[in-house]
Amino acid sequence: MDKIFEAIQISAKRIKTAIDVKDIGYSQQENSSGETQLELDIKCDMIIAEEFSRVEDVNTISSEEKEHAEVLHENGKYFISYDPLDGSSLIDVNLSVGSIFGIYEGNFGSQNMVAACYVVYGPRVEMVFAYNKVKLYLLQAGDFEFVKEVRLTQKGKLMAPGGTQQNWPLYHKAMIDGFFAEGYRLRYSGGMVPDLHQILLKGGGLFSYPATSDKPEGKLRRLFEVFPFAFVYEKAGGIAINGHERLLDLGYAHLHDTSPCFFGTEYEVKRVKEVYADNA
Numbered sequence: 001m002d003k004i005f006e007a008i009q010i011s012a013k014r015i016k017t018a019i020d021v022k023d024i025g026y027s028q029q030e031n032s033s034g035e036t037q038l039e040l041d042i043k044c045d046m047i048i049a050e051e052f053s054r055v056e057d058v059n060t061i062s063s064e065e066k067e068h069a070e071v072l073h074e075n076g077k078y079f080i081s082y083d084p085l086d087g088s089s090l091i092d093v094n095l096s097v098g099s100i101f102g103i104y105e106g107n108f109g110s111q112n113m114v115a116a117c118y119v120v121y122g123p124r125v126e127m128v129f130a131y132n133k134v135k136l137y138l139l140q141a142g143d144f145e146f147v148k149e150v151r152l153t154q155k156g157k158l159m160a161p162g163g164t165q166q167n168w169p170l171y172h173k174a175m176i177d178g179f180f181a182e183g184y185r186l187r188y189s190g191g192m193v194p195d196l197h198q199i200l201l202k203g204g205g206l207f208s209y210p211a212t213s214d215k216p217e218g219k220l221r222r223l224f225e226v227f228p229f230a231f232v233y234e235k236a237g238g239i240a241i242n243g244h245e246r247l248l249d250l251g252y253a254h255l256h257d258t259s260p261c262f263f264g265t266e267y268e269v270k271r272v273k274e275v276y277a278d279n280a
Ligand SMILES: O=P(O)(O)OC[C@H]1O[C@](O)(COP(=O)(O)O)[C@@H](O)[C@@H]1O
Pocket: 035, 064, 083, 085, 086, 087, 088, 089, 162, 163, 164, 190, 191, 192, 193, 219
């Protein structure tokens, strides 16, 4: 695990350097979710694949930017799914972006997940690594320094409601309106990593990306985005569900499958469960 942690740190530093370069064009390619890839998405993907290829413990990697998984070392025990650059369309407007990693033993699958990690490229570069505990690191003069352990409370103040409101189910809209009526504050940048990072570090709240009329299975990808964050939130004492079930109990049929998702603290997620049970 130490070698994987190290490879992620090296990747993060290289990605930060790549982000800082001025020219970022669109490529001529689409990823498996039908999105046109930025040159930067492809570059970050290459950086991560290259760093993991040096770690013999890594058996297979699967990237949001590639259709198929790639075997690196047949005798390695770890399988890693990753989103090399989450929220990459926000680079143009200089908002924070991130990288997300799910680490599994034996094969991909939420039940096999043993660790998860994400990196936030903001005014500073931070990394959260969830293994036995959830730990926050800050990039300082070329090295990631441990800052603190992260724990969620039972009730927060922030609300990050994803998806186009016009396409939300009416009961979902009523639920979100209800939270705002209770005093929750809107915190949504459109980058999953900084949006979930903010809720995690500020003690709690709710991030939601529901099933919508245009995306009945949600937008966010199980292996690359949803499972890793579900692992981080649960390890920090939070809850992560798809409206009804625990996200980490869900399987997947294809590497790029998506799922509606809700991450947060107990008070808010309990409400989601009640509202979704009443409207099943
Ligand atoms: O604009 P929307 O529909 O709320 O979607 C925002 C979500 O899409 C994403 O940008 C998807 O990630 P990618 O940039 O990796 O495709 C998430 O970071 C974010 O939470």
